[in-house]
Amino acid sequence: MKTLVFASNNAHKLEEIRAILGNKFDVKSLKDIGCNVDIPETGTTFRENALQKARYVKEHFGFDCFADDSGLQVEALGGEPGVYSARYAVKNGRQVTAGNKDDANMDVLLEKLAGEENRKACFRTCIALIYEGETHFFDGVVEGHIITEKRGDGGFGYDPLFVPDGYEKTFAEMGNEVKNNISHRAKAVEKLAEFLFFN
Numbered sequence: 718m719k720t721l722v723f724a725s726n727n728a729h730k731l732e733e734i735r736a737i738l739g740n741k742f743d744v745k746s747l748k749d750i751g752c753n754v755d756i757p758e759t760g761t762t763f764r765e766n767a768l769q770k771a772r773y774v775k776e777h778f779g780f781d782c783f784a785d786d787s788g789l790q791v792e793a794l795g796g797e798p799g800v801y802s803a804r805y806a807v808k809n810g811r812q813v814t815a816g817n818k819d820d821a822n823m824d825v826l827l828e829k830l831a832g833e834e835n836r837k838a839c840f841r842t843c844i845a846l847i848y849e850g851e852t853h854f855f856d857g858v859v860e861g862h863i864i865t866e867k868r869g870d871g872g873f874g875y876d877p878l879f880v881p882d883g884y885e886k887t888f889a890e891m892g893n894e895v896k897n898n899i900s901h902r903a904k905a906v907e908k909l910a911e912f913l914f915f916n
């Protein structure tokens with residue numbers, strides 16, 4: 718069985734990926750290969766950040782590897798928060814604790830969109846794969862819009878503010894099973910899996 722590193726230590730993401738690729742690949746986490754550094758993500762696009770992480774593993778540990786980077790892009794804000802999605806409040810000078818990070822990020826977003834009629838947004842995931850000497854990218858996008866008040870307590874991140882096209886509920890209201898079928902991440906992972914199974 719081939720070893721493939723997923724440049725992440727997120728237990729939930731690893732479990733999801735292993736359920737899909739586990740028959741064909743021995744999917745290892747960063748911790749599994751002894752990589753304990755916080756790999757720098759200094760890019761200005763999801764693609765750059767994902768590639769940076771995958772390259773780091775290939776260069777320092779020698780394994781074929783894939784890495785992902787995701788975030789929210791809001792049309793009226795020129796694509797913000799984008800690669801700053803996880804640290805949007807901090808970037809905007811707010812005091813943030815581990816416990817209020819998601820709320821603080823959403824509050825900044827709502828303030829920036831106050832009075833704005835164009836609420837179009839999308840979640841995007843990019844996966845960079847370094848495999849048998851070549852680099853490949855897989856993108857997943859889910860289009861939708863940002864509502865004016867948080868709704869729902871499921872999910873994470875910006876889920877209480879995002880209603881995907883074709884639905885009335887936010888990602889935080891619809892339950893993980895529905896969300897995980899239509900999400901940006903699911904779409905990118907599906908493309909990755911298709912590539913790996915047919916190559």
Ligand code: IMP
Nearest residue numbers: 785786787788789802803873874875876
């Ligand atoms: P990551 O690259 O998957 O760690 O995502 C970076 C950040 O984007 C997260 O910390 C969230 O703020 C935001 N984000 C990514 N995916 C989602 C999602 O499915 N729902 C809500 N927020 C998300």
